Amino acid sequence: MEKEFYRDEFEQFLKDTTDDFKMYPSRKVWHSIYNDLHPDRKWPSLAVCLLLLTAIMYLGVSNNNAINSGSKKTQYNYLSASSNESGTVQLKESFANSGSNANIKNREFLTASNGKVDISINTLAIAESNNSINVNSSPTSFKIEAGSDIQKVSSLIVKENATISAKIITAETNILGNEENAKESEDLVAKEYLQHIANGNSKNPESVYNKSQQAQPNDNREWIDNFALYNKKKERNSFKRGWSTQYYVVPSVGYRVLFKNEQLAASNDNSFISTNNNNDVKPSEPNEQGALSIEAGAGVIKEINSRFRIKTGLQFNYTDFITNAQKLDHPTTTTVAFNNDYGVSVQGYSSRYANTPGKNKDQLHNRTLQLSIPIGFDYKLLGNNKIAWYAGASFQPTYIAGGYAWVQSADNNFYVDDPSLLRRWNFNAGVESFVSIKTPSGASINLGPQFRYQLMSTYSKRYTYTEKPYSIGFKIGFSKPL
Amino acid sequence: MTEEQMLAGSIKNNASAQEELYNRFSPRMLGVCYRFAKNREDAEDMLQEGFIKVFTQLHQYRGEGALEGWIRRIIVHTCINILKKNKKFADSVDIIYANSVRVREEMIPSIMQAKQVVECIRLLPTGYRTVLNLYAIEGFSHREIGHMLDIEESTSRSQYTRAKAMLEEILVKRNIIQKNRKQGYGNAASTS
Structure with missing residues (x-):
């Protein structure tokens, strides 16, 4: 009894003294929370990044020209x-x-x-x-x-x-x-x-x-x-021979392809995944449309011979495509299907967007911010020193720095946002064809179409759909010998 | 802004309502996180993750009980989940480990009693500290603690007994409390 009393006294003392204990968090905690809750409002900073990148590119190019004109x-x-x-x-x-x-x-x-x-x-x-x-x-x-x-x-x-x-x-x-x-x-x-x-x-x-x-x-x-x-002119630095720098921007339109995993397809007849209580309203196929995406990067090119060259660098991608949905007046409970060892299981979610016809049409942006290290090559198909036509390809290990992914509910009736389902590391592939025009200053302007495709799903393996975004764009680039 | 308005705005993803809610509860919640964490930076990480959960699950709050209590429960669970991600934590709550731990000898800033007590709690080894926080302050039962930390109920009990004895020793040693069996525990300044 004495022991019990003793214990209660001690606990009460601890509780009383620590209950009102406050500490004031630094402001960055709220900023991080805010960014997590409102990823769509982070895009102004994206614009600033793009502006910065463009400015750096401009300075790089103009600096090269200045050096050249100086010489x-x-x-x-x-x-x-x-x-x-x-x-x-x-x-x-x-x-x-x-x-x-x-x-x-x-x-x-x-x-x-x-x-x-x-x-x-x-x-x-x-x-x-x-x-x-x-x-x-x-x-x-x-x-x-x-x-x-x-x-x-x-x-x-x-x-x-x-x-x-x-x-x-x-x-x-x-x-x-x-x-x-x-x-x-x-x-x-x-x-x-x-x-x-x-x-x-x-x-x-x-x-x-x-x-x-x-x-x-x-x-x-x-x-x-x-x-x-x-008085021979000094030989050009052997390290620099055959090397060029390149800067490029690719405005593009983003789309995606969506595959249903086999396990979910097999489970579709099971009623447990359906949360649609209104049998009169049938979900339609996701209504999607392309959205503006952009790619910008800088890197180096090494000429192997007169036709073949390899390239690498650092690349930034902002990808987007739009899902057309209907905004609901109130949050609705739904489920999302996930893979497990035995098939498919569902997890409850709350959704405010439906994949059904309605008046309150809204657009859901599926955005991601990506950083890649493209490793690729260019092959000269035709041309001379002044103008040449190239075909190129690259493999791009990619880190997904952030994003906003709308996943479909198990019964396809609703859209749910769950950033935790985004896969952080991914791979992309790019193919391109461009015309390279040499300017009097020695720099080359590269113009041509580009196709970029994501090799792994946007979502983690848990999610029962596989999404592979792709984009079709037009490359505008500069390259300049070192 | 009333609590109802703040709640409704936060559920609608209204940034100013969310900020209001955060400003109202974050200082106390950081105090909670600080008792579990190794340092202030870790505590802020816990707070951040906890509040993201709070805002994403806020629509599930049914108004049963105080909002602060509901938030506090989410924050505590977040702290535990973060601690459990650390491999060393699993060892620290193990009963074998508990037999050989010592108190870290550090200076405690003597600012105010609450702060002093919290700093004394933070001197305890992680396993002790976690069980003591959960049982004595957050009010979880040993069964719940066992479930939360993936340990036996009996382990939780013995961890708590040792933690309490160790904390008592620290508090007495630092002259924050005086041990008086007849009168229970009290402030050293007021009882001396």
């Missing part, structure tokens, strides 16, 4: 030299397009009176600010003054030489590609002049210029060939 400017950026009367040398950056000699006019060479030159501290700044000079296309000058230490000049010229060599190779490419532009070789005179100074022969740079003036285009070419031999 293009460098390609046609030539050094020239001019003089002034005070005995200083000015080296100017001038900007000229291929085939145009408009900016290569006033070239004269002059050295300092005693042959020893120095370059003031400004020179170094100019040498290092080549990029900004190129970008602005604005001539910049620096002084070479008499009576100073030649070593400083050499070190600077070596620095310049590195730039010059690269430019001469570029000039060679232009000239070999277009014989009519032979006059461009004159630009090299300025660089040769700088080399001349680098070698300590700063007294008679004019001879270099004169030599150039007398030279014929063919001689220039020979000269350039020889020079190019010793």
Whole structure:
């Protein structure tokens, strides 16, 4: 008795002290609950994601173009030299397009009176600010003054030489590609002049210029060939060779196919699965229609040979299809059939949507958010370097990040939403055919139809139906060599 | 918003009604979860899962008994289900394990008595703590506890006896209560 009293006292004490104990949860708990209860209201964040992805794609593409156009400017950026009367040398950056000699006019060479030159501290700044000079296309000058230490000049010229060599190779490419532009070789005179100074022969740079003036285009070419031999352009990074990046968006229309499992088909004659008390109202086949789906992704492509290439990346899919239903005025009890070891069993659910004719028509969206890693290949069917027709396929291990799936009741009369039935991991397959058009910038635009099919059911094995969504869309993509 | 309006709105999936209901009951329910959980993060996970169940099953509430009690029952069951998913939990409620457990020696923040008592309960090993929570505070019988935790009724009893003795020892040691057989248990501050 004493023990019983003792126990009650203790329990009462615990209950009294802990009953009013409160803790305030962080706000994220409610946000998670809200997102779970209202998945349809999460879609604004989907729009933000899409916007972000599009922005990243745009930045990626425009960045590639910027880099490309930047290198293009460098390609046609030539050094020239001019003089002034005070005995200083000015080296100017001038900007000229291929085939145009408009900016290569006033070239004269002059050295300092005693042959020893120095370059003031400004020179170094100019040498290092080549990029900004190129970008602005604005001539910049620096002084070479008499009576100073030649070593400083050499070190600077070596620095310049590195730039010059690269430019001469570029000039060679232009000239070999277009014989009519032979006059461009004159630009090299300025660089040769700088080399001349680098070698300590700063007294008679004019001879270099004169030599150039007398030279014929063919001689220039020979000269350039020889020079190019010793100033080969760096080989492209072997890692990057054959690799491209790609970005794409595929607006599509989503549908599904639905199979009834054998066990349920065999059990359909059993009355236990029927919850329809009104025998006059017969359920119809699910009334469905396509809905807008979207796919966006980024990845890399590796060319195996001229026709075959493999690809992978990261892909985001928003899938949807619509089930037309009738909204009920009040929740109605129904059952959903599930597989078990012995056949089919049913579980009670509450439903607000019926698969029967009625006035309160409503649309149920069967949405999923998916993240995939597509692994696939493209095969060139036809075409050349400018335009080509490809066929491609991919296998896509997929994670279902979220969704809203309406399942049919056992008697097909009602629709019930149960997110727990969604299978988290799935596989998709995609086939596509597209035309790839190469732009002058080197990027390719890829356009063509695409078909995507889910290989496993949307639902877990428990559910007695197998649903396989598919989508038909149009791919819009960009690819760009690394 | 009255409780009826809040209830009706929540059943209709009205977000503001659901939030109202959540705001009203979540602090106390988090207190319940905290007694079962290892830490606050786990307690919040339990609360989240529990409230999702509450909202999805709210149409099943018939108005029999207080709404808080109904919610509390769902929350407690959710806590137990989450605990049961942990493999170690099954061992911790086993009677063999119960013979060799020790109290975790940790500092208890002395804020207020309820908080102190809850923190003392949380010092108990998981199995002890769960059985004690269910029996002494939530009012389940040993048979129900046995069914909930998949253990024998007798195991639940012995777990509880040990849990109670251990908790008593902790509470006395921390000077939160004074053991007085004639007068029962009381606040150390008021009885001393």
